[in-house]
Amino acid sequence: MFYHQLYLVLLLVLVTININSLALTIDQKSNTVHLEAPNLSGQYHNNRPSLPFSSNVNKIELISKADIINPCNGTFMKTNGTTCGLKEIMLGRCYQYQYIQRGLYLSNTTAVKNCTELYELFESEVRFKPYCNMNMSTYEKYFQRALEGVHVINRAIFWSGTYAITHTYSGHGHNYITLEDTLAANMLDGLMWCGKENDPQGFDYVSCPNNCQDNRWADLAFWGLASKTFAERVAGEIYVVLNGSRTDGRPSYRNGSYFAEFELPNFQRTGPYRVTKINILVLHTPDLPVVERCGDKSIIHLEHLIRDAQFEYICIDDPDELLLIMCGDSWGARECEVARTALRRAWDLKVLGKSNANYYPLSLLLLFFTGIFRQMLSN
C-alpha cells in the first residue's frame, strides 16, 4: 500500500516537471510594481490599560509640571496625558456614530441620544477630580444613559489578546459588535484622560498616572465598568476571540483578564435577554507557534466555567472567516503563501486565461504530498 502510493508520487513528480516545461513557453511578463504589505492592523490601537491586579504598584507622581509647555498648542508632542481635543473628539464621535456610522444594533426608530448630555455626564465625573479617587461607580450614570435601551442580540463579539483582528472582523459594528463598537465605549476608544484639581482646564494634558497605590480600581473605573455594562447587555449567541499564539507567556484564557473579570461573570443567565451559547474562537497567528488550542489547558478551564454557568459551549480553532483576514494582513507570512499562490493562479486563469506562474504546479503538488504523507503517518 505504502509503496504503491510512493510509486504514484514519483509519477506525479514527472508530470510536474512536464507541466513546468510547458509553462516555460508562456510569456513571463516582468513587472516592477512595488507595493507595501497591507498592514491593516496598524490602524487599530488599544489603550485599555492592563489590569493592575498586582501588589507591585508604583508610587504615583502628581507633581504639577507647570514648566512644560502646553502640549495641545503648536508642534505635535506625544504625552501620557489627556488627549488634546478630548471634548471635541467625544462630541464628534457621538454625532458620527448616531447619524452616519449606525452600528447594526441601532434601528431606524432608536431615539438619538443627546451628545452634549452624554459628554457632560462624563465630564462631571472627571474634570477637576483627582484620578486616583475614581472607582467602579464613577461612570455609572454615563453608561446607564449611553447604553439605555441597548441589547445586542446574537451579534456581540469579545476579544482578549486579539484586539486588531476582532475589530477588523466586526467591521465597526456592521458585522458584529465589540465593546468599542457601542456608542458608550466608541466615544472614548483610544483616548486618554485624567482630571486635575486647581487647574484652569481641569484636565492634565501632560501626564496621567497609570496606577494608584491606594486604589487599584481607579484604572478600571472606565474600561472595567464599560466591559461589565456591555456584558450585561448582550444576549443569545455570543462570540469570544482568544489568542492561541500568545508569545508573552500568558494563557489564552487568563484569570485577571477583562474577559474573565468583567465579562464572563456578567452575562445574563435568565430572562428574555439571557446569553444562550458561547462560541469560543481560538486564533493562531501566521508564522507563530501554536501555544493553545480548543481542548488545551486554559481553554478547558474556560469550558468548565461556561458549562457550570449553564451556557452552551462550543470551541473552534481558526474559523475560515478569520483565516483570510489574518493572511490579508500578515502579508509576508510564510504560512500564508499557499493562499497567495492559489489566488494568483486563479486570477491569472480568470484574467489572462493562462498561468504566469510556472512554479505553481510544483508548489501545489508539494502541498498535496505533504497532505498524503501526513495522512500516511497519522494512519
Add this chain to the structure above:
Amino acid sequence: MFYHQLYLVLLLVLVTININSLALTIDQKSNTVHLEAPNLSGQYHNNRPSLPFSSNVNKIELISKADIINPCNGTFMKTNGTTCGLKEIMLGRCYQYQYIQRGLYLSNTTAVKNCTELYELFESEVRFKPYCNMNMSTYEKYFQRALEGVHVINRAIFWSGTYAITHTYSGHGHNYITLEDTLAANMLDGLMWCGKENDPQGFDYVSCPNNCQDNRWADLAFWGLASKTFAERVAGEIYVVLNGSRTDGRPSYRNGSYFAEFELPNFQRTGPYRVTKINILVLHTPDLPVVERCGDKSIIHLEHLIRDAQFEYICIDDPDELLLIMCGDSWGARECEVARTALRRAWDLKVLGKSNANYYPLSLLLLFFTGIFRQMLSN
C-alpha cells in the same frame, strides 16, 4: 503526448479516491458555529457626488420645508440634507486626525493645525450661502490652509470605482494615503452639507439640492477642488486603483471621472515634487466577469495620456496584496474558495497536525487539472 498526460490524469484520479478513503478514517469533528461573512466594505461609504457633466439637469427646488420637523432632534431620520452635527464631527475628526490617527505623511515636527480656524474657513463659505452659488474657488482658502506644507511622496493612491477596497488597503493613511486620508478631505468624508439663506441655523438639514441648473460646478465645488489640490501635492510614484469588472457599462478609465478631470491633469510634471511614475492597478472582483484588463480599451487610452505627459507607466492586473483583501471581504465568492481551502488545510496541519477536510485533495487536484488542460489548450 496528449494521451500520455490523459493517462496520468486518470492515475491521479485514482490516487485522489485513495486519499479520500484515507481521510475518511480521520475524526470528523462536527461544528455548528455560525459566523457572518466579514463584509468589511459595508463600513465604507462614498458620497462624492457623480460628476454632473451632462446637460440634463433638473430644476432645483429651493422651497423651504418649514413644516418638516427638525431631523436633528429625537428619532433618527434619514434625509438628503446637511449631516446633523456637521460642526462637531468636523472638529472631532480634525483633533482625532492630528493627535491620534496621524497618517504616515505627518512627521513628529509637523505643526498641528488650528481646528477651529479650519472649521471657520469652511463654514464662512457655506453657512447662510445658497448652494448653487458655489464654484471651484469657493473652498480655496480652506484647502490652502488644510494642505499647507503637505507633500505625499511615493504613498499617494487614487481610486476610481474602487472606493472600498482602496480604503481598506490604504489603512486610513497608515499604509497609503488616499484623498480621504488627508486632513482636508477626512474632515468632510461621508458628510453632506448645504447652506440656507434666511435660516437661523444657516444650514439646510432637510434637503440639499444635488444639481444646479445654471451652475454645474456647484456640486464639484468641494470634491472637485479636493481632488485637484490633492493631485497637486503628490510626488514620486503614485498608484491608481481601477475597476476592471464594472457592471454599469462604464469603462475602467472614463473621461468625466474625478480621476480624469481633476487628478491626472494636475500631477506636477517638473520640480522637486513632480510625479515620476504612475502605477495602474486593475482589479477584477471575485465572481464578476472581467471587463477590462491592462492593455485593453480604455486603459490603452489612459496609457497614452500618461506617456504623453512624460510619466513612467506600468499596469498590473490584480496584485497579490489586493487579491487576499478582496477575498477576505467577498467571503462567499466561488473564485475565492481556493484560498479558503488552501488556508484551511494549512491551518489544520499547523494546529491539529492533520487534515479535517477530506474534500480537499480532490479540489486541489481539480484545480491542478484545470491548469493542465488550460495549458494544453494554450499550446
